[in-house]
Amino acid sequence: xxxxxxxxxxxxxxxxxxxxxxxxxxxxxxxxxxxxxxxxxxxxxxxxxxxxxxxxxxxxxxxxxxxxxxxxxxxxxxxxxxxxxxxxxxxxxxxxxxxxxxxxxxxxxxxxxxxxxxxxxxxxxxxxxxxxxxxxxxxxxxxxxxxxxxxxxxxxxxxxxxxxxxxxxxxxxxxxxxxxxxxxxxxxxxxxxxxxxxxxxxxxxxxxxxxxxxxxxxxxxxxxxxxxxxxxxxxxxxxxxxxxxxxxxxxxxxxxxxxxxxxxxxxxxxxxxxxxxxxxxxxxxxxxxxxxxxxxxxxxxxxxxxxxxxxxxxxxx
Numbered sequence: 123x124x125x126x127x128x129x130x131x132x133x134x135x136x137x138x139x140x141x142x143x144x145x146x147x148x149x150x151x152x153x154x155x156x157x158x159x160x161x162x163x164x165x166x167x168x169x170x171x172x173x174x175x176x177x178x179x180x181x182x183x184x185x186x187x188x189x190x191x192x193x194x195x196x197x198x199x200x201x202x203x204x205x206x207x208x209x210x211x212x213x214x215x216x217x218x219x220x221x222x223x224x225x226x227x228x229x230x231x232x233x234x235x236x237x238x239x240x241x242x243x244x245x246x247x248x249x250x251x252x253x254x255x256x257x258x259x260x261x262x263x264x265x266x267x268x269x270x271x272x273x274x275x276x277x278x279x280x281x282x283x284x285x286x287x288x289x290x291x292x293x294x295x296x297x298x299x300x301x302x303x304x305x306x307x308x309x310x311x312x313x314x315x316x317x318x319x320x321x322x323x324x325x326x327x328x329x330x331x332x333x334x335x336x337x338x339x340x341x342x343x344x345x346x347x348x349x350x351x352x353x354x355x356x357x358x359x360x361x362x363x364x365x366x367x368x369x370x371x372x373x374x375x376x377x378x379x380x381x382x383x384x385x386x387x388x389x390x391x392x393x394x395x396x397x398x399x400x401x402x403x404x405x406x407x408x409x410x411x412x413x414x415x416x417x418x419x420x421x422x423x424x425x426x427x428x429x430x431x432x433x434x435x436x437x438x439x
Contacts, residue, residue, distance in 0.1 A: 133201040135286050137271065142194050142284045144187055150279035153183060183279055190282035193227050193273045197244075201290040202251050206419070207258055208384075209297040214253040215266045215290050221248050229275040235267045258294040261380070262427045266290040295419045296380040298388055301330070305364050305386050305397075344392050354393075363396040363408040366418075380422050387422070391415045401425060 146154065157180050164172030202216025221227050221244035232252060233239045240252050258264050269290075272283035331340065331351040341352040366386045371379045383399070390397040391410070398408035399418045406418055 133289055135199045135288060137194050137197045137199070137284050137286075139191070139195055142191055142282055144190060144280050144282045147274060147278060147281050150183070153179075153279050157183075182277070186277045187280050189276045190273055190280050192225075193230070193275050194271060194282050194284055196223055197227060197230075197271065198222060199269070199271060199286050199288065201288045204290065204292040206293040206295060206416075206423075208295045209258050209261045211258060212255050213258050213264065213292045213294065214255050215292060217252045217254060217269070217288075217290075219244060219250050219252065219271075221246060227273075229273050231272045231274075233270050233272070258292070261294050261296045261423045263424075264292045264294050266292075293420060293423055295423045296377070296384045299378075299381040299385040303382065305366055305370075305390075341393065344389075347392060349388070349392065352389075363398065364390055365398045365400060365408070366390075367400045368402060369400070376426065380425060384419065384422055387415065387418050 157176055160172060160176045160179075163169070164176055198218075198220040200218040200220065202218045204215050205213065207213035217232060219230065219232075219242065224246045226246060227244040229241070230244065231239050231241050232254060234254055234256070237254050237256050240254060242250055242252060244250060254266065254269070256264075256266075266288065269286040269288060270283055271286055272281055274281050331353050335353045339354045341354050344350070344352050364386075366383050368379060368383070371382060374382070387397065387399070394410060396408040396410045397418075399406045399421065401421055404421050406414065406421065
């Protein structure tokens with residue numbers, strides 16, 4: 123749609139006259155009705171000044187159509203950066219608007235189904251990055267629905283709008299499980315003391331805070347990250363690394379498994395425990411880096427789904 127020949131990936135669109143539509147607003151319809159009544163009155167009473175005022179206002183309305191069209195014509199719309207989020211949260215799609223003309227573009231509005239309208243002005247030669255927000259209802263790739271660029275400039279009598287189809291998508295991670303259960307490896311180290319804090323000095327995992335827990339065992343770093351109040355578990359053996367295994371959650375539904383594994387990835391990363399991830403068809407060796415965290419979350423988000431250019435693993439019960 124209005125894109126240049128080199129923009130086959132749909133990441134850049136330039137609006138042309140073939141894709142701009144103009145319709146009257148409610149104020150425009152009221153304005154047209156007022157002109158009609160003024161014309162009838164001037165005709166009945168043979169008022170020359172009435173004719174002059176009616177035609178002057180009508181000419182202003184007609185010229186406003188041209189200004190509304192020129193505000194959108196030639197506008198460059200590009201797909202910007204998106205930041206992955208978690209299911210149930212609000213994610214942002216970045217949109218770049220570029221004004222390549224020597225005149226300003228005023229009262230621009232961007233909207234998409236189910237999202238709030240974002241407004242801005244563009245000076246000559248200016249590029250602005252805007253963010254369109256939407257709620258991610260499920261994991262996987264979330265594509266931005268049809269984007270609409272519009273303006274009611276200059277008088278608000280007519281609305282010029284253009285639909286824009288951009289290849290813009292955002293990766294949505296599984297929703298982290300609200301309840302916190304230590305990974306199986308940690309439970310094995312705890313042995314019979316699963317519900318206690320342990321007698322040693324080696325960190326084994328974490329669980330939800332319970333009344334009576336010592337303040338010394340509270341995970342203050344996790345609390346500062348607004349992850350809730352958690353209690354650290356300690357024992358006599360050090361957990362140098364933890365494996366987060368899909369097969370260790372047998373009996374749970376697929377989405378429940380993914381939700382719990384996502385929680386374990388976030389908790390291990392926040393507390394500095396090297397962790398590995400085993401999924402059907404995917405294994406990632408233990409590590410503790412931002413790249414490893416991102417790769418694990420991506421594997422969980424795309425589990426059992428088709429990813430363009432790379433087939434996803436097949437889920438197993």
